[in-house]
Amino acid sequence: MIKKAEGILSKIFGYHSFRPLQKEVIENIISKNDTLVIMPTGGGKSLTYQIPALIFDGITVVVSPLISLMKDQVEQLSELGVNALFLNSSLSQLDYQFNVEQVRSGNVKLLYVAPETLMLERTLELLEKLDVDCITIDEAHCISEWGHDFRPVYREIATLKPRFPNAVFMALTATATPQVQNDIIENLKFKKSNRFVASFNRDNLFLQVVEKTFPVKQTLNFLEKHKNQSGIIYCFSRKQVDDLTAELDEHGYSVKPYHAGLSDKERMQNQEKFIKDDISIIVATVAFGMGINKPNVRFVIHYDLPKNIESYYQEIGRAGRDGLRADCLLLFGYGDISKINYFIDQKEGREKLVAKQHLDKLIRYAETYACRRIPLLTYFGEDYYQENCGICDNCNKGVQTLDNISVEAQKFMSCVKRTGEIFGANHIVDVLLGSKNQKVIEKKHDEISTYGIGKEHSREVWLSISRQLIVKGLLTKDFEFGSLKITDRGYEVLKGGVDVKGKIDTETKFESKSITTLNYDKKLFGVLQQARKNIADNSGLPPYAIFPDKTLIEMAAYYPTTDKEMINIHGVGDAKLQKYGAKFILFISNYCNKFNIPVSSKNILSNRNRNGSPTKKLKYEIIGKEYNSGKSVDSILSEYNLKLDTLIAHLSKYGNLVSPINPKGLLNRLECDEKTQKQVYKSFQKLGAELMRPVYDDLKETVSYIDLRILRLNYLFQNKN
Numbered sequence: 001m002i003k004k005a006e007g008i009l010s011k012i013f014g015y016h017s018f019r020p021l022q023k024e025v026i027e028n029i030i031s032k033n034d035t036l037v038i039m040p041t042g043g044g045k046s047l048t049y050q051i052p053a054l055i056f057d058g059i060t061v062v063v064s065p066l067i068s069l070m071k072d073q074v075e076q077l078s079e080l081g082v083n084a085l086f087l088n089s090s091l092s093q094l095d096y097q098f099n100v101e102q103v104r105s106g107n108v109k110l111l112y113v114a115p116e117t118l119m120l121e122r123t124l125e126l127l128e129k130l131d132v133d134c135i136t137i138d139e140a141h142c143i144s145e146w147g148h149d150f151r152p153v154y155r156e157i158a159t160l161k162p163r164f165p166n167a168v169f170m171a172l173t174a175t176a177t178p179q180v181q182n183d184i185i186e187n188l189k190f191k192k193s194n195r196f197v198a199s200f201n202r203d204n205l206f207l208q209v210v211e212k213t214f215p216v217k218q219t220l221n222f223l224e225k226h227k228n229q230s231g232i233i234y235c236f237s238r239k240q241v242d243d244l245t246a247e248l249d250e251h252g253y254s255v256k257p258y259h260a261g262l263s264d265k266e267r268m269q270n271q272e273k274f275i276k277d278d279i280s281i282i283v284a285t286v287a288f289g290m291g292i293n294k295p296n297v298r299f300v301i302h303y304d305l306p307k308n309i310e311s312y313y314q315e316i317g318r319a320g321r322d323g324l325r326a327d328c329l330l331l332f333g334y335g336d337i338s339k340i341n342y343f344i345d346q347k348e349g350r351e352k353l354v355a356k357q358h359l360d361k362l363i364r365y366a367e368t369y370a371c372r373r374i375p376l377l378t379y380f381g382e383d384y385y386q387e388n389c390g391i392c393d394n395c396n397k398g399v400q401t402l403d404n405i406s407v408e409a410q411k412f413m414s415c416v417k418r419t420g421e422i423f424g425a426n427h428i429v430d431v432l433l434g435s436k437n438q439k440v441i442e443k444k445h446d447e448i449s450t451y452g453i454g455k456e457h458s459r460e461v462w463l464s465i466s467r468q469l470i471v472k473g474l475l476t477k478d479f480e481f482g483s484l485k486i487t488d489r490g491y492e493v494l495k496g497g498v499d500v501k502g503k504i505d506t507e508t509k510f511e512s513k514s515i516t517t518l519n520y521d522k523k524l525f526g527v528l529q530q531a532r533k534n535i536a537d538n539s540g541l542p543p544y545a546i547f548p549d550k551t552l553i554e555m556a557a558y559y560p561t562t563d564k565e566m567i568n569i570h571g572v573g574d575a576k577l578q579k580y581g582a583k584f585i586l587f588i589s590n591y592c593n594k595f596n597i598p599v600s601s602k603n604i605l606s607n608r609n610r611n612g613s614p615t616k617k618l619k620y621e622i623i624g625k626e627y628n629s630g631k632s633v634d635s636i637l638s639e640y641n642l643k644l645d646t647l648i649a650h651l652s653k654y655g656n657l658v659s660p661i662n663p664k665g666l667l668n669r670l671e672c673d674e675k676t677q678k679q680v681y682k683s684f685q686k687l688g689a690e691l692m693r694p695v696y697d698d699l700k701e702t703v704s705y706i707d708l709r710i711l712r713l714n715y716l717f718q719n720k721n
C-alpha cells in the first residue's frame, strides 16, 4: 500500500520524498485507524489525507472552516488533475447545485465542506448514499473550548460517526497544547496511540532578533537584501501600517497595507494582489494571515513586538511553507516593552499575571545568547537540543563576546546623577557629547563635570548603552516622561568594583543568503517566473498553483529540455507535465540556445530516480566520519578550511545524532590546566551539559568556549562509556 502512496506522491504531486510523519500518518489512515495529526504550518498536513483519498475507492470529505483555503486547495488539486470540489455558502445557487450533482455522480475524490454545510441534513443524506471512506477535520482545534478558535458546530461532527461506519476519521491541527489535543481526542473518541505529533522546528526559517533602534532604516536595510521577494511586515497599529506602507512605497517597493480599518473590498484586493505576486510586500496588523496558503513568503518582519510566543510562532510560520529558506526578523524595542508593561499594569489579578508571564517568555526569547530554537521549542514542550542549528542569528554568530562597558556605564550614570535624574536619554547624550544646544546651555549643563566626557562614541552608541543599562536594571525609565533614574544596583556600579558587560557597536548586519543550497541560474529563474505569472494570470490562478518556486529553481539549475528530464523536477507530476511541460521546455531551450549553455550541465539530473532524492551528505556527517576514521584534527582543519570551534560544533552534532565521538584527539588543544578542567566537569554535573553559557558564567568567564566544548565532548563520552 505504501508503495502505492509513494507512486502517487511522485506521479501526481511530483515530489520525491515524504516529509517527517507523512508516511506514518498515511499508512495509519489507509488502515482505517482514526488519527489525530499535529503538525506545524507548512509541515505538509494536506498530503496526509489527499494521498489516502486517491487510494480509497470512495470519497473523502474534508471539513474546513476557512472558505478561502477551500477554494485554494481545490484549485491546486484541479491543477494536479485531481477531481476535487467544495460546498460552502460562497457559491451561487447554480454552482452549488452543479457541485452537488457532481458529488452525486460519484466521481469526486475530495469534497471540501464548511462545517455548517456538512451538518445540514440534505448534505448528510447526499453523502450517505455514497461510499464515504474518510472524514477529515481540518483546523481541528476548533473542536476545543481551550483552543483559540472554538466553534460549537465543530463539536457536533463527532455525532456523525455512527452514520458513516465505514469512514475513517482524521483530525488535523497546528495547535500544539496538550490540553487541546486531549480535548479533540476525547470528543472524537480516538485512541491515544493514534496521535502523531511532528516536531515544531521549522528548520528552513532563519530566526533573527535585532534591537529596534531606527526601525524604518533597519527595515529598508533588510529589504535591500531581499529585493523582489515576497514578504509580510507585521505592525502593532493601523496607523503604523499606513505610515510604513507610505514610507516603503516612497522607496519604490511594491507594497499594500492590510488592516481592519480598510473596507472589506480593499482588504480582499490587497490580499489577492499579494497572493498573485502582483505586489511583493504586505504591511499588516495581525488581522492578516488566517487562511493564507501562499507557499513562497520569503520573509516575515515583526516591526513591533508580537503579543506572545504563540502568536509570534504562528506569524513567522507563514514564511517558507515551500520548505525553502525564509527569513524572520524581529525588531525588538525596549520602548515597546515599556508600552506593553504600561497596558499590563492596567489589568488585574490572574489576567495581569498571565500577561506578564507571556511577555517575560517573549523577552527571554529575544535576549537569549543561545540558539533561538531552544526557548521557542521549549515553549511548545519540545525537548530541543542541538549544538548549533545553523539557522538562527546566535548560532551564526559563533561565540558571543561581550565588551566591558563599565567605564561607559559610569560616565552615563554619573551624568544622569549630576543632572538631577529628571532628564531623558537624549539630553544626557547631548551633555556627554558636549553639545551646545539651547537646553544644555539654559540648564547650565555645559558647566558640570560630565560635560563632553563621552566624545569617544557616537550618539547611536550612547543611546544603545543607555538602553542596555535599562535592561540590566541599572537605570529605570519613567514611562510617562522618559526621565532616567538610577537604581540601587546602578549605584553599586557607579561606586565602582562591579563590572558591566555589554555591546559597544550598534551595527546590525543583514546578510543575504541564497534561499537554497542549489546553485541555479538566477536569470533563467527570472524568465521562468515571468512565464509562470503570465500563465497564472490567464487562468485566474495564483502563480504557486502552476508551479512552486522550488520547481522553477530546479529548472533553472538543471535546464530540463525533454519530458523525461522534466518529470524528474520537483513538483512536476503527470498532469503538470502534460499541461505546462512543453511551454517551459520551450523557454528553457530558447534560453540555453541564446546563452550557449552546454548539455553537460544537466548531468546531475539523470542521477535522480523518480522515488528518491539525490543523496546529499551534510557537512557534520562528512566531518564526523573523517574524524572517526582516524584523520588528524590538523588535516581536517586545513582540508575543509575550518576553524577549531566549527569543527567541534560539527563533531558534537555528529556525536549526538550519528555515533559517539572519542575526543582524545582534541584534548591536546585544551588551554586550561587540569585543576580548571576538574572544575568544569563539576560544573557540568551541577548545571547540566546542554548549555554552555551557564557553565561559562559559573566559572566566572575564565574558561574559553572552545575549551568548554572540548571538555563537554569528553564529559559526554566518559558518561556514555
Ligand code: ADP
Binding pocket: 015, 016, 017, 018, 019, 022, 039, 040, 041, 042, 043, 044, 045, 046, 047, 295, 321, 322, 323, 548
Ligand atoms: P500545512 O497544511 O501543514 O500547513 P501544506 O499541506 O499546505 O502544509 O504543505 C505546505 C507545502 O509543502 C505545500 O506547498 C505542499 O505542496 C508542500 N509539500 C507537502 N509535502 C511535501 C513533500 N513531501 N515534498 C515536497 N513538498 C511538500
Ligand code: ZN
Binding pocket: 370, 371, 372, 373, 388, 389, 390, 391, 392, 393, 394, 395
Ligand atoms: Zn540556533
